[in-house]
Amino acid sequence: MNATYNHRDWRWQMRHRIRSVAELQQRFPGLRSKMAGIAEEAAHFAMAIPPYYAALIQRADARDPIFRLAVPQAVELCDPPHLAADPLGxxxxxxxxxxxxxxxxxxxxxxxxxxxxxxxxxxxxxxxxxxxxxxxxxxxxxxxxxxxxxxxxxxxxxxxxxxxxxxxxxxxxxxxxxxxxxxxxxxxxxxxxxxxxxxxxxxxxxxxxxxxxxxxxxxxxxxxxxxxxxxxxxxxxxxxxxxxxxxxxxxxxxxxxxxxxxxxxxxxxxxxxxxxxxxxxxxxxxxxxxxxxxxxxxxxxxxxxxxxxxxxxxxxYVLDTPTAGKIPLSAATIVSAATKKIVLRGPRGQLIAYPEPVGR
Ligand code: SF4
Known part of the structure; x- marks a missing residue:
């Protein structure tokens, strides 16, 4: 098979996904200095990037939205206590x-x-x-x-x-x-x-x-x-x-x-x-x-x-919640909005607190 044909074949794309830090570095040599943090996070949560999607990255930097969606970053390991593995229960x-x-x-x-x-x-x-x-x-x-x-x-x-x-x-x-x-x-x-x-x-x-x-x-x-x-x-x-x-x-x-x-x-x-x-x-x-x-x-x-x-x-625009399902986010459902926390009213009248991102 020639290369053009390969790239159009989804199975070839699956087999050739970037799965390791070494492959990532080979594809994006400019990342060398950030590899330690990336490796730590990739060990924590799997990485896979098909060649097709990797080609959409315009710069190997977290300011590139496509890079940000696909490539592990050390900040993924900085969890405040309100985050959970299974937040929706x-x-x-x-x-x-x-x-x-x-x-x-x-x-x-x-x-x-x-x-x-x-x-x-x-x-x-x-x-x-x-x-x-x-x-x-x-x-x-x-x-x-x-x-x-x-x-x-x-x-x-x-x-x-x-x-x-x-x-x-x-x-x-x-x-x-x-x-x-x-x-x-x-x-x-x-x-x-x-x-x-x-x-x-x-x-x-x-x-x-x-x-x-x-x-x-x-x-x-x-x-x-x-x-x-x-x-x-x-x-x-x-x-x-x-x-x-x-x-x-x-x-x-x-x-x-x-x-x-x-x-x-x-x-x-x-x-x-x-x-x-x-x-x-x-x-x-x-x-x-x-x-x-x-x-x-x-x-x-x-x-x-x-x-x-x-x-x-x-x-x-919705927030999915463990106790009240999906609640539309609008003036009608927000009971109070402070810098650190918003409170929403669910469909049965229940009040649900949602912590806002830390430091923003
Ligand atoms: S968002 Fe969907 S496609 Fe992406 S990793 Fe999660 S389950 Fe897979």
Whole structure:
């Protein structure tokens, strides 16, 4: 195979991901002086960067948003005490291995703990990357049986890790098992593959997924530079095949915490038939303090976006909470906002405190 062909092959991209500090240094020789901190963090939380995504980095420096999303930094180890490994309490809502149920009518299947890239802001750092495994067939059977005896679950979200790292055969098994449950109306796939490895959205994959409609696909573009020609072609393949597409960005300091950057991203998504769905406030997860943006600032950005964009391009700015689910962040839900802490009112009237980032 020649090099051009290789780069277009998603399996080649997966095999050639940057996985070690030595490979990172080889790809970005200018990083030599920062290697000690990077190595310490990479040992703590897995690193993987496909060559495709690494090529989007314009300078090997944390001021580059793409670099910041992909490359470990020593600051990831500076956790204030309000951060936790599992801030949403997903482990407590796990009736079976591989299944999370935080809502009555929905359930989430953790299909794999493999991703093409291990995003530095990931809120499932506790699960992803350490060992790249997928849900065993026996666990899948148990999940299908659970869904059968819980017909109140109508909506199954397949997540992970990234489910589209699975082979077509494994995906077919997974989707067949879930679709065999008559009460499951909608399947949603949460994937960052259109962003980090768009070569994965092959015609064969699209053909397979079409057999399991109605199927929604939610992706996570965080910066307009991720909307490359390859990514846009992948989105077009999915949209042309009839999948409703949504995007769930995370508000991240130094990546997209400006109305100008988000406007460009949101306009680009709508242009490519992707509906901006959520803009998440960063979870209180270990290793992400340096990404956190004060809610006060997030609200200002949203107000600016509302003045500039049509409602079609405006995502709902939300905080996911362990006790009240997703709460929209707006004047209507914020009871008080101090420098160190905001207090929100949940859907049942409960008060929820959220610490703002340290020192901002
Ligand atoms: S693709 Fe999703 S699950 Fe995987 S590391 Fe990124 S944010 Fe986490």
């Amino acid at each position: 997903e482990e407590k809502h796990t009736p079976l291995p591989g299944l999370i149920r935080r809502y009555g009518d929905r359930a989430l299947v953790l299909a794999t703990n493999t991703c093409a890239m291990y995003c530095r802001h990931c809120d499932r750092k506790r699960l992803t990357g350490a060992r790249e495994t997928a849900l065993p067939p026996m666990a899948l059977e148990r999940i299908a049986s659970y869904l059968r005896i819980h017909p109140e679950i109508h909506d199954v979200i397949i997540s992970g890790g990234d489910p589209l790292t699975l082979s077509e055969l494994a995906l077919e098994r997974l989707l067949t098992a879930i679709r065999s449950v008559p009460s499951v109306e909608i399947i949603r796939i949460g994937t960052r593959m259109p962003v980090t490895l768009p070569q994965r959205i092959t015609p064969a994959l699209v053909k397979l997924l079409r057999r399991f409609q109605p199927l929604w696909i939610n992706t996570q573009f965080n910066h307009p530079r991720e909307l490359t020609s390859e990514a846009c072609a992948a989105l077009a393949r999915l949209a042309d095949a009839g999948f409703p597409l949504g995007n769930q960005s995370v508000l991240l300091r130094g990546v997209n915490d400006s109305a100008k950057i988000l406007e460009e991203l949101l306009r680009g998504l709508v242009r490519h038939r992707v509906r901006p769905y959520y803009l998440f406030q960063c979870e209180l997860v270990r290793g992400v303090e340096h990404f956190r943006v004060p809610v006060r600032r997030g609200l200002k950005i949203m107000a600016q976006l509302r003045r500039r964009l049509s409602s079609l391009a405006i995502p709902t």
